[in-house]
Amino acid sequence: MDRVIVCVKPVPDPKDWDRLRLDPVTKTLVREGIGSVINPLDKHALEAALEIKDAQGAEVVILSMAPPAAQPVLREALALGADRAVLLSDPAFAGSDTLATSRILAAAIRRLGPFDLICCGNYTLDGSTAQVPSQLAELLRIPNIMHVSKMELKEEKELIVTQKIEQGYMRLEAEPPLLLSFTKEANKPRFSSFLEILAAEKRELAIWTNGDLNLKESLIGLTGSPTQMADLLVRQKGRQGLRLEGDPEEIARLLVDKIHQMGLI
Amino acid sequence: MDFKLSEREELLRKSTREFAESEITPRIEAMEETGEFPLDLLKPMAKLGITGIIAPPEYGGVGLGYLARTIVLEELGRVCAAMPMSMQVHHMAIAALNDFGTEEQKKKYIPPLAAGETMGCVAVTEPSGGSDVLGMQATAVLKDDKWIINGRKCFITNSHTSNFWVVIARTGEGPKGLSAFLVEKDAPGAKQGRKEHKFGLRGSNTGELVLDNCEVPKENILGQEGGGLGVALKTVSESGRTGMAATALGILQSIYEEAGKFASERVLYGKPIAALQAISFYMAEIYTELDICRLLCYRASWMKDQNLRFDAESAMAKSYTCDAAARCAKKAIEIHGAYGIMKEYKVQRLLRDAMVTISAGGTGEIGKVVLGRAALAPFQKK
Numbered sequence: 001m002d003r004v005i006v007c008v009k010p011v012p013d014p015k016d017w018d019r020l021r022l023d024p025v026t027k028t029l030v031r032e033g034i035g036s037v038i039n040p041l042d043k044h045a046l047e048a049a050l051e052i053k054d055a056q057g058a059e060v061v062i063l064s065m066a067p068p069a070a071q072p073v074l075r076e077a078l079a080l081g082a083d084r085a086v087l088l089s090d091p092a093f094a095g096s097d098t099l100a101t102s103r104i105l106a107a108a109i110r111r112l113g114p115f116d117l118i119c120c121g122n123y124t125l126d127g128s129t130a131q132v133p134s135q136l137a138e139l140l141r142i143p144n145i146m147h148v149s150k151m152e153l154k155e156e157k158e159l160i161v162t163q164k165i166e167q168g169y170m171r172l173e174a175e176p177p178l179l180l181s182f183t184k185e186a187n188k189p190r191f192s193s194f195l196e197i198l199a200a201e202k203r204e205l206a207i208w209t210n211g212d213l214n215l216k217e218s219l220i221g222l223t224g225s226p227t228q229m230a231d232l233l234v235r236q237k238g239r240q241g242l243r244l245e246g247d248p249e250e251i252a253r254l255l256v257d258k259i260h261q262m263g264l265i
Numbered sequence: 266m267d268f269k270l271s272e273r274e275e276l277l278r279k280s281t282r283e284f285a286e287s288e289i290t291p292r293i294e295a296m297e298e299t300g301e302f303p304l305d306l307l308k309p310m311a312k313l314g315i316t317g318i319i320a321p322p323e324y325g326g327v328g329l330g331y332l333a334r335t336i337v338l339e340e341l342g343r344v345c346a347a348m349p350m351s352m353q354v355h356h357m358a359i360a361a362l363n364d365f366g367t368e369e370q371k372k373k374y375i376p377p378l379a380a381g382e383t384m385g386c387v388a389v390t391e392p393s394g395g396s397d398v399l400g401m402q403a404t405a406v407l408k409d410d411k412w413i414i415n416g417r418k419c420f421i422t423n424s425h426t427s428n429f430w431v432v433i434a435r436t437g438e439g440p441k442g443l444s445a446f447l448v449e450k451d452a453p454g455a456k457q458g459r460k461e462h463k464f465g466l467r468g469s470n471t472g473e474l475v476l477d478n479c480e481v482p483k484e485n486i487l488g489q490e491g492g493g494l495g496v497a498l499k500t501v502s503e504s505g506r507t508g509m510a511a512t513a514l515g516i517l518q519s520i521y522e523e524a525g526k527f528a529s530e531r532v533l534y535g536k537p538i539a540a541l542q543a544i545s546f547y548m549a550e551i552y553t554e555l556d557i558c559r560l561l562c563y564r565a566s567w568m569k570d571q572n573l574r575f576d577a578e579s580a581m582a583k584s585y586t587c588d589a590a591a592r593c594a595k596k597a598i599e600i601h602g603a604y605g606i607m608k609e610y611k612v613q614r615l616l617r618d619a620m621v622t623i624s625a626g627g628t629g630e631i632g633k634v635v636l637g638r639a640a641l642a643p644f645q646k647k
């Protein structure tokens with residue numbers, strides 16, 4: 001294969017999750033002092049791409065839509081062995097839902113030119129919708145295999161992909177162009193070797209704005225997003241006490257009524 | 266003045282931390298039990314770049330400097346201090362070769378060390394006393410085309426995991442009567458003696474090397490004949506003390522994390538004990554010591570990278586950090602109450618490990634001898 005594109009999203013570091021708060025007014029995550037990491041499943045997607053690079057010398061391109069502050073996260077992806085990275089960053093992209101995000105990624109991929117494979121994580125830790133990979137494949141009119149738990153290279157342009165399905169696994173033969181989204185069973189991501197960290201300093205990290213993609217404003221950002229968040233609530237955990245009084249029969253009846261009332265049965 | 270680490274240094278830290286947490290953590294229990302260094306981790310560490318971090322690229326190394334090395338050793342030490350202990354001595358062997366070796370010696374010995382095919386060690390200390398280097402009794406005599414070495418070296422890190430040793434022995438009288446040699450493990454008369462059973466840094470191998478009419482080829486002298494004291498002092502002061510300091514710094518970071526976690530989770534009188542002023546003061550002290558030590562360690566390594574003379578600064582970083590780690594480990598154990606001395610809790614290991622760093626690489630007192638000299642130098646009359 002000649003080119004493998006890996007879509008990467010920076011997400012809040014899971015180690016800092018107990019410090020994450022929701023702003024009660026703006027309903028956004030307060031990310032101050034919270035580190036960013038490569039979405040853990042995206043590391044498996046990157047590892048798959050790097051295995052193809054190791055075996056066939058494919059160029060591995062990182063693609064990420066994120067604010068400019070995400071650059072260190074992309075540098076880390078380069079230090080894992082990717083050849084170059086493109087950060088899609090523009091105030092016009094802010095507020096994009098999964099569809100608008102997929103449109104932006106698709107436009108960037110078209111601009112990059114020919115590719116063999118797109119590797120994604122199966123879902124992100126923060127959004128967890130798992131919608132972007134399929135929407136992206138649809139927009140690019142290429143097949144898409146989700147829940148990939150194993151990828152084997154057969155020929156130069158042929159893959160055997162194991163897909164996790166509800167009752168077990170399915171082995172599929174697949175040929176590029178293709179989009180795969182990976183689960184954590186797929187491989188063990190490598191660590192950045194010090195030599196790669198040094199080499200990554202010379203690798204290109206480009207920033208593309210909407211000036212490069214020329215997408216209509218009605219298709220991107222908040223206005224281009226059909227999903228509108230109505231409200232965001234923090235799950236309240238706790239116990240409610242209720243004391244039922246009366247003789248045993250009465251209490252039992254009250255209890256049954258209460259259970260019905262709460263819709264538990 | 267710029268105290269900010271570069272993106273490169275942050276990435277080195279992150280990568281080492283991920284490696285240590287995922288690959289070294291599962292091995293700690295076995296290290297504690299057996300006292301053996303996990304040799305099979307050598308290759309993965311080489312792949313990451315740890316074994317060859319300061320070796321020049323032309324000899325298969327990464328070619329990074331001492332600040333980078335300190336950060337990497339610190340991160341290893343945060344997870345398990347036995348690892349950076351072993352690695353820093355391994356680096357000492359590489360540094361000795363790189364600073365004093367001939368082109369042939371460098372070409373022959375540095376690449377396998379950088380690639381983690383074997384470990385290296387530096388043998389100075391003898392049973393007659395480590396601080397009194399000049400009192401050493403091992404001898405080397407040139408006979409025909411071979412050096413015949415006789416003597417016994419003790420407390421040598423990586424003694425039983427190294428295929429070749431840098432050995433200092435006497436070739437004449439006085440300070441100019443010491444020379445350094447490269448001894449291969451399989452040389453006639455080279456033997457590994459007893460393995461020590463330490464109460465801390467358990468996973469780092471320490472033991473005896475015995476040279477019993479040991480024969481090494483004439484060309485295996487490292488540096489000039491009579492230059493052995495220079496080899497020992499430069500290697501111990503530069504890579505040894507900064508390495509020991511970085512190991513203790515990692516322990517101190519871990520002490521801070523363990524103490525902070527426990528103080529925030531342990532509830533007494535309806536509140537985490539962190540809310541008690543006495544405990545928060547302990548935390549404040551540990552926090553401050555950690556910062557002092559980090560600045561001392563980074564400065565000493567930075568000075569090495571700038572080619573500045575830094576023997577006082579490396580002694581300061583070493584003796585202060587090792588001692589602070591032990592002091593703070595005691596406080597962290599006190600914060601833990603009885604839990605602190607239970608084997609299930611990490612803090613007890615941190616105290617044991619910290620204690621072992623104090624005499625290794627030059628005792629605290631010897632550190633002060635160096636520093637006392639530096640402190641008084643401006644007042645000495647010519």
Ligand SMILES: Cc1cc2nc3c(=O)[nH]c(=O)nc-3n(C[C@H](O)[C@H](O)[C@H](O)COP(=O)(O)OP(=O)(O)OC[C@H]3O[C@@H](n4cnc5c(N)ncnc54)[C@H](O)[C@@H]3O)c2cc1C
Pocket residue numbers: 354386387388389390391392393394395396397419420421422423466471621624625626627628629630631634
């Ligand atoms: C874990 C570990 C690993 C080691 N690894 C190595 C290694 O790889 N290679 C190697 O060569 N050695 C190694 N050593 C040995 C180490 O360098 C010596 O332990 C150290 O130099 C002290 O020597 P000693 O133990 O013989 O103590 P001694 O020199 O006998 O000292 C005893 C006491 O006297 C004090 N003292 C000595 N001289 C003075 C003075 N002038 N002024 C004030 N106080 C003084 C000391 O500080 C100490 O408190 C290692 C030691 C340990 C614990």
